[in-house]
Amino acid sequence: MSSEHVERRLAAILAADVAGSCRLIGIDEEGTLARLKALRRTIFDPKIAEHHGRVVKNTGDGAIAEFASVVDAVRCADEIQRGMAEQNIDVPQDKRIELRIGIHVGDIIIEENDIFGDGVNIAVRLEGIAEPGGISISDDARRQIRGKVDITFEDLGLQSLKNIAEPMRVWRVPSGRAVPAVPNRLPVGDALPLPDKPSIAVLPFANMSGDPEQDYFADGMVDDIITALSHFKALFVIARNSSFTYKGRAVDVKQVGRELGVRYVLEGSVRKAGNRVRITGQLVDTATGAHLWAERFDGSLGDIFDLQDQVTESVVGAIAPTVEKAEIERAKRKPTESLDAYALYLRGLAKLYQFGNRQANEETLRLFNRAIELDPDFASAYALAALCYVWAKINGWFSNTANDMAEVTRLAQRAVELGKDDAAALAPSGWALAFVVHDLEAGAALSDRALALNSNLAEAWFWGGWVKIWLGEPEAAIERFARALRLSPLGPFVAGMRSGTAFAHFFLGRYDEAVSWAAMTLQDNPDSQPGLRIAAASNAMVGRPEQAHKAMARLRQLNPALRISNLKDVLPPFRRAEDLSRLEEGLRQAGLPE
Template identity: 60%
Template sequence: MRFMFGDYQLDQERRELTLRGRIVGVGPQVFDLLLHLVRNRDRVVSKDDLLEVVWNGRIVSESTITSHINAVRKAIGDNGEEQRLIRTVPRKGFRFVGAIEVGAAGVGAIGETPQPGGSGIASRASSEGRETPSGPVLPDKPSITVLPFQNLSGDPEQDYFADGVVEDIIAALSRLRWLFVIARNSSFAYKGRAVDVTEVGRELGVRYVLEGSVRKSGNKVRITGQLIDATTGTHLWAERFEGTLDDLFELQDRIAESVVGAIAPQLERAEIERAKRKPTESLGAYDYYLRGMAKLHSGTREAIDAALPLFHKATELDPEFASAYGGAAWCHLWRKVNGWMTDRPREIGEGVRLARLAVEFGRDDAVALTRAGHALGHFVGDLDGGIALIDRAVLLNPNFAPAWFLGGYLRVFRGEAESAAEHFTHAARLSPLDPEMFRMQAGTALAHFFAGRFDAAVTWADKALGNLPILLSAMALTAASHALGGRTEEARQAMRQLRALDPSLRVSTLKEWLPIHRPEDLARFAKGLRLAGLPE
């Protein structure tokens, strides 16, 4: 059968959707969903019906159904507000309401000459003529992103719990050196959005997408997950795990293990075992840690102030919780570099103490080593030691984007501008939609500045400020770069904004603010800020 509606034609035999003779690229399940709605246009199609026909009875999340309906609407020029062709019937399902003409199968689009060779030629046209949005090229090894799991607990306050489950799965998968894993922050850019997994795969440059849901009620938890080949829309694996919070880590380990097994069945058991590492055996401490991380990611002064006591509570409940010590140390670091400290000597001393505890208890914890190494590099000026700790974190977890860009910062402070720029670029590739991209952008600006490329430094600093206008280092780089580039008025304007952010900043305190190792780099920064109007 061939179904025609408006300028569209849906050819069941060729499995093609065309718009005025031009093939519209859709995934196999999106095509099946549209075809089922069109063929059953005389009735409301329930979600259970869609699960049976499109997903062969497999359990999938509500977000998956919603994303596929949205993909169908997008393909045929409809949307959820207008619902000209596909109507949502609340609590019942969906119905195709557009006017349809039915024709014989295998006939080309209106005004198109049928091609010889049947469906084989049509199939090649579908794959070769399909237009797809541009995105990163797929890596030369298996690649995956884990989307935020849907919180089905009915309590918005439990979002942090569902987010934490996903972060643990990302961390477990990231420990596998053969697997390219998109960083947490880019995955979470899709939180709260109805998405088409094929589009997610194209945007992030990955082959596989893991999505799922978490339902937490009292002491019971249910985790569902499904793995999808984003290049074809094919469901590779789906499973449900139930248990109590006492064995939450075991549930997460089982999900990570099943996903790894689905991607590469030949993987040896030893590799799977390496993905099973628990941050702590104390669930109460872990709960506080998740809350602290949720605050830390935003980077604002208020959020950092709120995160610090949460990390402290986690370490009170588990005195050997390395990642929590690292998070707390990093809160003090972020206060330092943004001029938010109220008792500088005491806070620096506390930051050093916390960072050293993170290293002591976290020799095999990439998160703890990264945060602690960066903090120690700033607090005590031990750039070599900090880089060594972060490099170990990269060995433990090659896909941990913060290890790459925080290692880049210490390298640029040590005078290795080009190597640092490569680290920032790689971090951005691991996390291309990172809401904390301002950190990578500011680092790239710093690398260009110390390399003498002042125009490029301004460009990258402006990008960082566009994402976080209160970022002190980016504003200072803007002022100094404009001044050294001969743009006096722009430099003065940036300096006024810099002084408003931190009135106490002086040329003489630059070394205390940032651990710049090479005298020539420090002299260049001081000269630029002095020309822009920063007091001595």
């Protein structure tokens, strides 16, 4: 037995690595290495020293650092990622240098100024599962920092780490705190982490009817199946708007699993011929590509709701067989028994998210109103009709007359009366009452009720995030937008989630982070008026007049009549007067005339 003494101590270990470094070096070897050196010199090494840590070793495109305090390690990581985000503001997405950071506290072995042991290995594995620009920490580290750092963490549950014997509970900084980086498409090799419950995306079903006009019917099948699955609290269900970004594309389910962060994908087809309907479904494990089941469901058009229930129950039975019977019964509830009203509703739903298209919005409203005529108890049709008025107000098509305000109130209130336990009716109704009618209390209550009923409803998190901003609760808003982004990382609402996060940081005085989120908003939608407003205001407040004036110039092209004096006409209500004053001051500095 060796008598040589092994020096050990308890330490917090920070492991950092550049995401996609091989790709970056392949694009521009000399330029990338020069930027890495500069970032290490100006951000990484100074922050490590500032927080009383020491860089133990550099690993080419990464580093290992040791801290006596895990609080210091986490604060250091947060500031590093903020600094990296600021550096990346004007850098194209494919050329950004983004760090992954993992932190663990544990026993280490010291040998000739180097460190070894499980404490180091676990930190490295945590770094490997972090998002680009993100931070992952172990449960041991999380326990020691609770209540000591002003950072919100998301619980990822148990995660299997490479070469670590037992699964470990892992926490991460939500997108929007360390670095707001949720790209529209993840680079090859990156993946969203899996939730701690069975997770699924339902892809658009192929329309096998031979009639392009039947696309709305096939899409409606998928929408209803997603809605039914989302009622199961035991599941994590990706939102419709993200699933539908794959419509009309040949997809690799493994890549879908990586881009959406899900374990299972449901594919299928719909054939409608006369009064007969056939639905086929295949449930695929995205990790292996293996089919868990493939089934065919046949019936008449009058059986359509039963066929949807059969698909839903087959999926749930395969991936979460222990769910309660009450949840199954709740998922079977249908918004209408009228197939004619249902068909009109599906046609409206197919047109609902054509943002910026006034004619499509007006036609959508007519379709929902016709569905209501056929079934006056159709709660979801009332709610989505109210939502059409929200789109009209956002785009400046809303007259703000007493009659229009009364109609929005009527539609929303009727949806709530009929759909007391229907999150899909409550959430848009709350959004309409808050934004159009300026009834913040009603909007907040309905948003909270919708989320209590269905925590998988991405739109409820998204709309609820905006309501929190208007109530003067920006930290809560950031958390809600982060949840919305995870449930719907792709799709038409991403720009709105990002601009909402930008506004929240702006009202917290975090202008650098607001600038970063606003920039990403405009990458998604260069003509987003909320995005341009927050880009102009936040750049002005942080001292970037050129960028502020550029955003303001585009904003005034889109809305030449906009002034400080009429700003309230296009803004939602703000409970805190200081929030409106801060925004007005930022826009004034950016060049908006009085």
